Amino acid sequence: MMAQEKETKLPVGSSCILEGPLDPCSIIILGATGDLASKKLIPALFKLYSNGALPEHFLICGCGRTPLSQGAFRKRLEALLGEGKMGQVEKLTSFLSAVYYHRVDFDDPSSFDALASWLHEKEPEMGLKGRLFYFALPPSLYAKSARLVGSSTLSARKEGRWLRLVVEKPFGHDLYSARELDKILHSYFNEDEIFRIDHYLAKETVQNILIFRFTNSLFEPLWNRRYVDYVEITAAESIGIGNRAAYYERAGVLRDMFQNHMMQLLALIAMEPPASFETSTVRSEKIKVFQVLRPIPLDRINDFLKLGQYGPGRVGGRPVPGYRQEPGVDPGSIVPTYASMKVFLDNWRWQGVPFYLTSGKRLAEKNTHIAIQFKEVPHSMFRNVLGEHIMANRLVIGIAPEERISLTFQTKAPGPKICLRSVTMDFSYKEMGEAPLLDAYEKVLIDCIQGDQMLFWHQEGVERSWAFLTPILERIEDPSCPCGLTIYEAGTWGPRFPENEEAQ
Ligand SMILES: NC(=O)c1ccc[n+]([C@@H]2O[C@H](COP(=O)([O-])OP(=O)(O)OC[C@H]3O[C@@H](n4cnc5c(N)ncnc54)[C@H](OP(=O)(O)O)[C@@H]3O)[C@@H](O)[C@H]2O)c1
Known part of the structure; x- marks a missing residue:
């Protein structure tokens, strides 16, 4: 089912921020x-x-x-x-x-x-x-x-x-090296001259999260602990590490994906509405999200973090080697290529709502998305005919391979009986076909030439993100930590939290 939107062709109802010519x-x-x-x-x-x-x-x-x-x-x-x-x-x-x-x-x-x-x-x-x-x-x-x-x-x-x-990226290897690097950058350049790239932020759908959340009054009232059951932020890749062993052996998935992309997606989904669409206000609201990240209890780390590493398997019908068999990787490496992390934000809006951040390599398919899982209805008037359980609404913001937004809800299946049917209303950027989509690097380069830092990291954000992750990294890199590393077959989905197992 296609969203009605498809019928409303741009530019009717469209408006753009005016941008001046670029400086030579x-x-x-x-x-x-x-x-x-x-x-x-x-x-x-x-x-x-x-x-x-x-x-x-x-x-x-x-x-x-x-x-x-x-x-x-x-x-x-x-x-x-x-x-x-x-x-x-x-x-x-x-x-x-x-x-x-x-x-x-x-x-x-x-x-x-x-x-x-x-x-x-x-x-x-x-x-x-x-x-x-x-x-x-x-x-x-x-x-x-x-x-x-x-x-x-x-x-x-x-x-x-x-x-x-x-x-x-990466901006440092941990909190201490990030600060050290920043000190050197700032010895020669001012903060407004430093553009720390996160190319994820330049993807259409990622930018659209701000527009979607803050220009539609429909969803914002529901965007909180009262109506949202949990949020999933998933960046699954089907590729392995390729020829980047030297880098990956030092980085692992937490530094490669979590410190930057996953944290930025989390900030966009969880932030409060900025007062204006300006770099300083948007970046400051994002920083506030990092400020309220609840530290993961290191003595119960396994309750909050699942780590995995791909073993041999098949991807796209082809046999592929495991991580330890990749050229340049230590055959006994314990570097995680997959992590699923349950995080909480200690503020009024999100108290008690788990955010599952998951990313890994050599998973079943390339799929980056954010899913907002709403709560079930509080009381079912259809209990007698349909039983107690009615599937709750789910909003999915797809980022890759396709940039799309879909909303799943219940309708009555046609016919004489009362039967429910889940349907999905779907909006795809590609199907809009109105303008060529800018590749993330094209957008990043244009913004740099324009001097627009909205989609770039501020140093404070970098440090807060590292401040959250560094104790976790220190813990899992301590050989005495019983942190558990699951070797998952390449082409499968990696270890998940039991409560969040069926979702994909
Ligand atoms: N590759 C990607 O798709 C990708 C994606 C996202 C982010 N990044 C980030 O972008 C940066 C560049 O990545 P890359 O993959 O392009 O790196 P790369 O191919 O390993 O290196 C880039 C260039 O740096 C120069 N170089 C390498 N080692 C050097 C040394 N010891 N001293 C001086 N110059 C040296 C080399 O050019 P010369 O030998 O000619 O000097 C090389 O062509 C990294 O920070 C990476 O994390 C890369």
Whole structure:
């Protein structure tokens, strides 16, 4: 059953926040030869360019240790972007003409000064007004790179020119390292110049959580302990760790998914209505959610946390190795690739409502969603005919693979008898088909160029999130902890809490 919404075509009833033209700027990617740059950043920049969404004047400067000529770097990108881009040859050629490559040596600050001199010459010619530094680097290099950029003339302040620094997750390894990293970033950059990315926040449905909650009066009155039984936030992946063993062995699922994405989804679902749609008010309401996270009792950790690690199994009909058999993984590794955590928020709205946060790799399918499970009706007038139990309403906000919202409710099945039938009213972004969906990295890049930090982490949020997770990490990483690690067969769903077992 499709929501009536489908009949109401945009732009009737649609309204948009007006955004001005983007400042012409330089986009400097440190780590331009790496995986993130090739898979996400460069394709996103090209797509934005193809759709006329980048500033009229810009340059992209890829930087890395790899010695590459300008021509060789452009050729690389041409090969990367050329596949399946028939008909876009002219666009690709003009896009590549704005792309440059500079070799930098992270042990030689003068290579950063040389990059600065080149930019100082190039930017005035093109009328560029801003510099966006994107750290597409291994996290171990963030502090060093911030020092190199910050202490060179690359970050010299100048009237009329903005500077922004984009940092990818993870922001530290625990509370202490996050604070340490922050201290270094803040030695050179102000908080309003630091963009800590969580690309989950840039997905349409994730942004839509705010719109859905705070522009419809229908759901907000029900959004509390009186009507909500529990909330599930699930980010299931069917892929394994691929070639990221070195990173994953140090991170595990709690650092990889919980400290950032899961916490942000929790904040969006649980936050109070901000007074205005502004970066400071929205971010401050989210921080208040982290403030009221009830610490997990470490002496009863198993009642609140289920940990798992994928063993061999089948995914999509194909046999796949277990985590311990992945290249680069310690054959005796106890790093969790799956966690399900029951958390409570100690405030008026959510007292007593469990939030189940679940994420794992090599699960049965890729599926990221948030489910609001409402309570059953308090009294059933149909008790005699239907029994006591009537299935409660469920609202599901799907994030991946498809961005959709569905609401399940009860109706009478047609016919002479009184029979209930659950139906689902479904809204799909894809089926709306009105405008091309921005990929998360496209949105992130546009927001950085625009200077809009709403979808980025504030340092206080980072620290509060780590403050909640660090004692848990210390506990489960203590070899004496009887924390329990279930080895689940790849392609299945991992261990769950008994009360929440049937939901998926
Ligand atoms: N890959 C993804 O899909 C993805 C998704 C989300 C977040 N991230 C985050 O994005 C960041 C970059 O990830 P990535 O996968 O692109 O990393 P990567 O491929 O391992 O490294 C990126 C680049 O950094 C440079 N580099 C590596 N080690 C270095 C060293 N010791 N000294 C100086 N330069 C070094 C390399 O370029 P040169 O050798 O040319 O200097 C490399 O191409 C990480 O923080 C990651 O967590 C990645």
